[in-house]
Amino acid sequence: VAQPMRLSTADLDSFMLRHTDANIFRESDVAGAIYQVESGCVRLVKYCACGRRCVVAFAMPGDLFGLGSQGPEEIDAEAACDTRISKLNPTGLKTLMDSEPTRALTIIDAAHGGQDHHNEHFLVVSQGHADEKVAWFLHRMTAHFSAQAKSNDHPVTFDLPMPRNDIAEHLGMKFETVSREISRLKELGIIETIGLRKIKVLKPRDLAGRASLDAHENRQKAERGPVCEWMPEALS
Amino acid sequence: VAQPMRLSTADLDSFMLRHTDANIFRESDVAGAIYQVESGCVRLVKYCACGRRCVVAFAMPGDLFGLGSQGPEEIDAEAACDTRISKLNPTGLKTLMDSEPTRALTIIDAAHGGQDHHNEHFLVVSQGHADEKVAWFLHRMTAHFSAQAKSNDHPVTFDLPMPRNDIAEHLGMKFETVSREISRLKELGIIETIGLRKIKVLKPRDLAGRASLDAHENRQKAERGPVCEWMPEALS
DNA sequence: CGTCAGGTTGACCTGTGTCAAACTCCGTGG
DNA sequence: CCACGGAGTTTGACACAGGTCAACCTGACG
Numbered sequence: 001v002a003q004p005m006r007l008s009t010a011d012l013d014s015f016m017l018r019h020t021d022a023n024i025f026r027e028s029d030v031a032g033a034i035y036q037v038e039s040g041c042v043r044l045v046k047y048c049a050c051g052r053r054c055v056v057a058f059a060m061p062g063d064l065f066g067l068g069s070q071g072p073e074e075i076d077a078e079a080a081c082d083t084r085i086s087k088l089n090p091t092g093l094k095t096l097m098d099s100e101p102t103r104a105l106t107i108i109d110a111a112h113g114g115q116d117h118h119n120e121h122f123l124v125v126s127q128g129h130a131d132e133k134v135a136w137f138l139h140r141m142t143a144h145f146s147a148q149a150k151s152n153d154h155p156v157t158f159d160l161p162m163p164r165n166d167i168a169e170h171l172g173m174k175f176e177t178v179s180r181e182i183s184r185l186k187e188l189g190i191i192e193t194i195g196l197r198k199i200k201v202l203k204p205r206d207l208a209g210r211a212s213l214d215a216h217e218n219r220q221k222a223e224r225g226p227v228c229e230w231m232p233e234a235l236s
Numbered sequence: 237v238a239q240p241m242r243l244s245t246a247d248l249d250s251f252m253l254r255h256t257d258a259n260i261f262r263e264s265d266v267a268g269a270i271y272q273v274e275s276g277c278v279r280l281v282k283y284c285a286c287g288r289r290c291v292v293a294f295a296m297p298g299d300l301f302g303l304g305s306q307g308p309e310e311i312d313a314e315a316a317c318d319t320r321i322s323k324l325n326p327t328g329l330k331t332l333m334d335s336e337p338t339r340a341l342t343i344i345d346a347a348h349g350g351q352d353h354h355n356e357h358f359l360v361v362s363q364g365h366a367d368e369k370v371a372w373f374l375h376r377m378t379a380h381f382s383a384q385a386k387s388n389d390h391p392v393t394f395d396l397p398m399p400r401n402d403i404a405e406h407l408g409m410k411f412e413t414v415s416r417e418i419s420r421l422k423e424l425g426i427i428e429t430i431g432l433r434k435i436k437v438l439k440p441r442d443l444a445g446r447a448s449l450d451a452h453e454n455r456q457k458a459e460r461g462p463v464c465e466w467m468p469e470a471l472s
Numbered sequence: 473c474g475t476c477a478g479g480t481t482g483a484c485c486t487g488t489g490t491c492a493a494a495c496t497c498c499g500t501g502g
Numbered sequence: 503c504c505a506c507g508g509a510g511t512t513t514g515a516c517a518c519a520g521g522t523c524a525a526c527c528t529g530a531c532g
Binding site: 163164165176179183196 | 512513
């Protein structure tokens with residue numbers, strides 16, 4: 001979700017392992033704890049009564065979650081595959097806040113989801129077509145594993161820790177469609193699959209090009225008016 | 237967006253009026269200011285290069301915005317109709333933080349979007365069908381104008397401050413489809429339209445029923461494992 | 473009373489969901 | 503070591519919700 005600062009073992013309170021599909025949060029948990037993914041992958045899921053779900057975000061190794069809209073009251077956190085997680089309790093957080101206030105605030109922000117790509121994700125899901133959605137997702141995964149892949153355009157190989165269905169629910173589509181779009185990218189020679197879960201991105205730049213929903217420049221500002229046109233006294 | 241606490245005129249720094257489609261933020265603005273809608277409606281919009289847009293949220297009278305993912309760096313804020321807005325500058329916020337720290341924090345949270353219905357909105361947009369989306373939106377508007385409409389099931393009348401196209405982009409659909417679904421709700425006798433922008437909800441409960449994506453109970457927690465299964469020393 | 477942006481309605485078409493069959497891993501037990 | 507089984511994935515055929523395009527309507531405003 002967000003990885004501006006990694007918690008060190010010295011900070012942490014407890015450690016746990018969750019097998020695929022197991023819940024991270026439990027009723028006994030106090031709200032206000034911060035979780036860090038050590039290995040594996042956590043999916044943050046919103047359910048509705050009719051059984052439909054959507055994966056609001058994936059937390060990859062190094063990512064934090066647990067506060068605000070990504071907290072236990074708001075959302076379910078489930079292991080997308082066998083996953084190790086470490087936890088910082090509210091008391092530990094308070095200690096950290098005393099000793100290193102600036103760092104603590106960064107961590108708190110990150111555990112809220114860091115607002116990093118929320119709007120972009122929303123844009124993709126609400127406006128993108130199937131091919132753009134999948135390309136965007138794989139592009140983001142590529143960027144997660146290799147920051148410079150887009151610029152130097154070298155092949156990148158990585159593991160997709162989650163099943164196709166999780167990807168589908170993250171992108172607001174069905175897993176068959178995800179599968180089809182992955183196949184199409186293979187036909188186009190942009191990616192390869194190794195086994196079932198491993199992806200080799202042959203042309204990171206082409207992939208990024210197909211995910212081209214990100215850019216939000218060249219928006220011209222609309223009509224400008226004076227900044228102050230009324231005074232509060234004028235209110236009814 | 238969120239309305240846990242209204243800024244009073246005493247708190248505020250400046251006041252402005254924006255005509256339909258005008259921008260709220262301008263380059264001269266310092267980041268960190270908080271805006272409050274006094275009357276009208278503000279749409280918070282994310283653009284992409286290809287011209288597609290999505291309305292991440294509407295800020296109704298009383299709602300706050302301007303920080304984090306709803307701030308000037310992340311998003312465009314535009315008047316959905318002629319709109320009066322008041323503004324609290326960072327310096328004013330600091331003053332407030334000194335005098336009333338608790339209230340200041342509530343306000344800061346609200347100006348982030350208050351995370352109130354983000355996940356639900358996302359669920360609706362990514363999983364809902366056209367009829368559910370429109371019903372959900374009208375239901376939320378109804379709730380905004382009459383908190384008890386759902387329980388007592390009395391008719392409620394209110395103004396839709398934004399055009400159909402804004403609703404469509406808020407729900408990830410096209411305005412023609414929004415129009416069709418509104419017509420269907422009229423045929424069903426659940427709502428009436430008065431003029432072009434006024435809505436009379438005849439059966440709030442039926443409307444809420446058709447928006448039934450909200451409930452997120454009856455999710456059974458998955459398999460439980462021990463809380464601590466590994467120690468950091470065991471890491472490779 | 474004329475004008476025009478915004479809204480409604482209709483006909484058609486396409487992308488994606490749905491249903492179903494087959495295939496691929498991978499683990500398990502004989 | 504191999505057969506078996508099952509979850510996850512791929513692929514195909516088909517249906518339909520909703521997008522697209524176009525014509526028309528409505529009501530707000532000068």
